[in-house]
Amino acid sequence: GAVVSQHPSRVICKSGTSVKIECRSLDFQATTMFWYRQFPKKSLMLMATSNEGSKATYEQGVEKDKFLINHASLTLSTLTVTSAHPEDSSFYICSASPPLGGRQETQYFGPGTRLLVL
Amino acid sequence: GESVGLHLPTLSVQEGDNSIINCAYSNSASDYFIWYKQESGKGPQFIIDIRSNMDKRQGQRVTVLLNKTVKHLSLQIAATQPGDSAVYFCAEKTGATNKLIFGTGTLLAVQP
Numbered sequence A: 001g002a003v004v005s006q007h008p009s010r011v012i013c014k015s016g017t018s019v020k021i022e023c024r025s026l027d028f029q030a031t032t033m034f035w036y037r038q039f040p041k042k043s044l045m046l047m048a049t050s051n052e053g054s055k056a057t058y059e060q061g062v063e064k065d066k067f068l069i070n071h072a073s074l075t076l077s078t079l080t081v082t083s084a085h086p087e088d089s090s091f092y093i094c095s096a097s098p099p100l101g102g103r104q105e106t107q108y109f110g111p112g113t114r115l116l117v118l
Numbered sequence B: 001g002e003s004v005g006l007h008l009p010t011l012s013v014q015e016g017d018n019s020i021i022n023c024a025y026s027n028s029a030s031d032y033f034i035w036y037k038q039e040s041g042k043g044p045q046f047i048i049d050i051r052s053n054m055d056k057r058q059g060q061r062v063t064v065l066l067n068k069t070v071k072h073l074s075l076q077i078a079a080t081q082p083g084d085s086a087v088y089f090c091a092e093k094t095g096a097t098n099k100l101i102f103g104t105g106t107l108l109a110v111q112p
Helices: none
Strands: A004-007 A010-013 A019-025 A032-038 A044-051 A067-073 A076-081 A090-097 A113-117 B010-014 B019-024 B030-038 B045-051 B056-058 B062-067 B072-077 B086-094 B100-102 B106-111
Touching: A004 A090, A010 A019, A019 A032, A019 A090, A019 A113, A032 A067, A032 A076, A044 A067, A044 B100, A076 A090, B010 B019, B019 B106, B030 B062, B030 B072, B045 B056, B045 B062, B045 B072, B072 B086
Parallel strands: A010 A113, B010 B106
Antiparallel strands: A004 A019, A019 A076, A032 A044, A032 A090, A067 A076, A090 A113, B019 B072, B030 B045, B030 B086, B056 B062, B062 B072, B086 B100, B086 B106
């Protein structure tokens, strides 16, 4: 149980283009999903909290117009990196928490998406 | 041995030995803690969790110890195997929010 998937696993794009990353909870409904960014040999940095049916909550220093988050259903959240630049190249990871009554505090992570912007 | 600095702290152990990975957390009000294992190029994998009203919890081959007095968390892995080689992160949750704050991570290198 508690499987989270991400798509794509790897993407290479040209500078200036937008890239959409999908995060799905496969066997549970997630009212809350989280988006992280990770640099090589570094820890996970929380970018935003994605809430189903409402606006995402962004961490300080994260540009909401740059990193668009949509949580349209209880099993899907998307992160769109708009007008991507080489400095946006990173490993993006999502996580999801089961709903009330389950292990609400535990976050289960997706496999990550490697973004390379040329 | 361990090394710190520009690289991840590293713990090298021999296969079959027990491993102890340590973590100092930041907030005395944190009430929930999780250990994750991350293999290269993959997302973090849940290992074990513990609430602040406990000081020890055991799983399969793993034990988490919590010392709230000194804000210290440890992960013990029994009979370490090559497949245990990965980066291990501790994470803490504080208050009503479900946000997790991650530690810097420790690279566990298991020598065959």
